[in-house]
Amino acid sequence: MMNYASFGFSRNSMRAVVALAFLLVPVVASQPQPQQKHSILNFFAIGDWGGVGSIPGAEFFIGVHQREVADGMNKVAMDQRPEFVVALGDNFYLKGISGQQAFQRVEKTFENVYNGAGLARVPWYVIAGNHDHYGNVTEQIHYTYYSRRKSKTEEGFHHRWEFPSLYHKRTITRGHLSVDLILIDTVDLVESAFLLEPNATAKSESLWDTWVRSPLGFTTEKEPPTTKQWQWLQKSLSDSTADYILVGGHYPVFSQGMHGPTKELVQHLKPLLEEYGAHYLSGHDHAMMHFQQNAPASGGVRYIVTGTGNACCSWRRNKYRQEHEKDYKDVPLLWHLFHQEKHHDNGLTITGGFVSIQATPLSMKVQYHAQDGSVLYRAEPIPPVPRRQQSLPDGPTSKSENMLTKDDKTKGNVAIE
Numbered sequence: 223m224m225n226y227a228s229f230g231f232s233r234n235s236m237r238a239v240v241a242l243a244f245l246l247v248p249v250v251a252s253q254p255q256p257q258q259k260h261s262i263l264n265f266f267a268i269g270d271w272g273g274v275g276s277i278p279g280a281e282f283f284i285g286v287h288q289r290e291v292a293d294g295m296n297k298v299a300m301d302q303r304p305e306f307v308v309a310l311g312d313n314f315y316l317k318g319i320s321g322q323q324a325f326q327r328v329e330k331t332f333e334n335v336y337n338g339a340g341l342a343r344v345p346w347y348v349i350a351g352n353h354d355h356y357g358n359v360t361e362q363i364h365y366t367y368y369s370r371r372k373s374k375t376e377e378g379f380h381h382r383w384e385f386p387s388l389y390h391k392r393t394i395t396r397g398h399l400s401v402d403l404i405l406i407d408t409v410d411l412v413e414s415a416f417l418l419e420p421n422a423t424a425k426s427e428s429l430w431d432t433w434v435r436s437p438l439g440f441t442t443e444k445e446p447p448t449t450k451q452w453q454w455l456q457k458s459l460s461d462s463t464a465d466y467i468l469v470g471g472h473y474p475v476f477s478q479g480m481h482g483p484t485k486e487l488v489q490h491l492k493p494l495l496e497e498y499g500a501h502y503l504s505g506h507d508h509a510m511m512h513f514q515q516n517a518p519a520s521g522g523v524r525y526i527v528t529g530t531g532n533a534c535c536s537w538r539r540n541k542y543r544q545e546h547e548k549d550y551k552d553v554p555l556l557w558h559l560f561h562q563e564k565h566h567d568n569g570l571t572i573t574g575g576f577v578s579i580q581a582t583p584l585s586m587k588v589q590y591h592a593q594d595g596s597v598l599y600r601a602e603p604i605p606p607v608p609r610r611q612q613s614l615p616d617g618p619t620s621k622s623e624n625m626l627t628k629d630d631k632t633k634g635n636v637a638i639e
């Protein structure tokens with residue numbers, strides 16, 4: 223497996239380029255730089271935002287703090303003009319959506335909440351969380367096409383819900399800048415991770431059984447797990463030529479919150495992120511965390527946890543800190559906001575929040591916001607992906623190829639999409 227040490231040369235040359243660019247700025251400042259000006263991309267990320275279920279209250283299907291976070295997002299949006307919002311799952315508490323009322327629930331919990339002037343036309347790129355999987359995720363996917371049709375016939379209605387399939391990706395380019403956003407379904411990945419292990423078929427049936435009989439009862443039509451999405455993810459990463467690669471999923475890789483890290487993702491996703499120089503956005507724990515893998519020259523994978531769209535915050539768990547001490551030496555938690563820390567000296571009690579990201583060809587900046595939009599933490603700027611294709615003509619591979627050999631032979635799952 224590659225690591226950042228092998229990028230030493232290209233990273234140093236990039237730093238030289240960056241330094242040079244700064245030197246040049248005053249010299250060329252008098253001339254218009256339209257390209258540079260347009261090479262900026264602003265967007266938000268939010269997790270665990272999906273209102274409440276059938277709990278009686280003044281506003282059905284809207285979480286108590288969800289509206290506050292939506293107001294704060296709108297405030298920041300008026301200033302930053304985000305081009306999209308990444309929605310990291312748990313879109314509808316407690317059991318997703320299903321049946322006749324499904325689309326009405328999307329209107330109540332989504333359309334009628336994030337509709338301030340700064341957000342009303344901003345698309346959301348959506349994936350499902352575990353709570354969505356308790357309902358029928360297919361309905362959430364279908365709402366994409368319904369909403370698109372509706373926007374063509376209903377005046378004043380803007381199509382914003384982009385959830386075209388269980389996992390999906392897009393490349394966003396602005397001037398000289400390109401960002402790959404790879405959105406994955408971590409429920410499916412976690413449940414299928416065992417297929418990447420030796421002798422997987424022996425285990426598969428019992429695990430499949432547990433999954434279908436989860437206590438809340440799934441209504442989604444599910445097929446037995448396969449490694450199809452793992453393959454898609456690996457191919458999406460290896461195909462990427464973007465300046466930044468962001469993978470978004472519901473379950474965190476690392477967390478010191480209530481749910482802790484996700485074993486399967488530490489095992490199988492972390493190596494892929496490191497190999498391809500990608501960063502990871504997630505929710506699930508209702509807290510804010512920023513992990514940065516130790517690596518030369520401020521590279522290293524960032525793990526951004528923002529599960530506070532509807533609530534802040536869950537407790538920090540010493541258990542997860544201690545059990546994973548070894549991991550956190552390499553991937554330290556640089557900043558966090560847990561329940562213990564939600565009362566600020568300035569009088570603000572934090573009830574929720576979100577993340578804003580600004581990418582330019584030089585760096586990507588991540589800020590964590592409270593429900594009123596105020597900035598709680600500014601992470602160290604992230605440099606672009608080192609261009610591995612140039613330094614390593616043979617290309618990446620051996621590790622991940624090994625990872626995906628097993629069940630494709632035994633279960634006959636063909637190929638990569």
Ligand SMILES: *[C@@H]1O[C@H](CO)[C@@H](O)[C@H](O)[C@H]1NC(C)=O
Binds near residue numbers: 420421
């Ligand atoms: C896989 O199954 C074979 C046959 O039952 C067994 O010999 C082998 O030890 C197993 N491998 C692992 C890693 O469990």
Ligand SMILES: *[C@@H]1O[C@H](CO)[C@@H](O)[C@H](O)[C@H]1NC(C)=O
Binds near residue numbers: 320360364441442
């Ligand atoms: C899920 O929703 C889709 C689309 O409306 C529908 O075709 C399917 O029957 C639903 N599945 C279940 C288990 O309700």
